[in-house]
Amino acid sequence: MRTLCSSTLIGEFFVIAFAALVAMKDPDLSAATVWTVSGVAMFLTLALCGVITRPGGVALGWALQLALVVSGVFVPTMFFLGVVFAALWWASVHYGRRIDEAKARFAAQAESASGAPDAA
Template identity: 40%
Template sequence: MRSLASIVLAFEALLLALVTPVMISIADVRPAVALSVCLGLAVLAILSAGLLRNQTGYILGSAVQVGAVGLGFVVPVMFVLGAAFAAFWIAAIVLGRRIEEAKKAQAAQQA
C-alpha cells in the first residue's frame, strides 16, 4: 500500500510545482502567494510520502488531496486534476490494503 501511495504523492508533488507558474501568469496571483501555496503543498506531499510508515503520512496525504482540489477555486482545471489525484489516492489505499490482505492470506496458507 505504501509504495502505491508514495507514487501518487510524488507525481502530485510534481503537478503542484508545475501549477505555480500557471497561477502566476494566468490567474494573476501574486508570486509570493503562488509559491507559498503550491510549493508548500508539493513539499507537504513529499513529506507525507516519507511518513507513510505510520498513520500520519496518510492523514497528511489526504490533506494534500483536499488542498489540490481546493486550488480549483483559483485555477479551474485543478478541480479536474485534483479530483483525479484524489481518486488515485483512494485507489492506492484500497488496492494496497487488498494486496496486503492477499499476501497475509498466502503466507498463512503456506505456513
C-alpha cells in the same frame, strides 16, 4: 499500500509544480505567495511518502486531496485534476490495503508450509 500511495503523491508533486507555473500568470497573485503555498504543498507530498503507513498518514493524504480540489479556485484546471488525484488516492489506499493483506496471507501460508514435516 506504501508504493501505490507514494506513486500518487509523487505525481501530485509534479502537478502542483506545474499548477504553480500556471498560477504565476494571474496578476492578482504574487510570485512569493504562489511559490510559498506551492512549495509547502510540494514538501508535504514528499513528507507524506515517508509517513503514509503511520497512524494518520492516510487522513493527511485525504486532506491534501481536498486542498488540491480547493486550489481550483485559483487554477480552474485543478478542480478536474484534484478530483482525478482524489480518485487515484482512493484507489491507491483501497487496492494497496488489499495487496498488503494478500501478501500477509501468502507469507503466512509460506511460513506454515515450511514448518510442516516432509512426507518423504
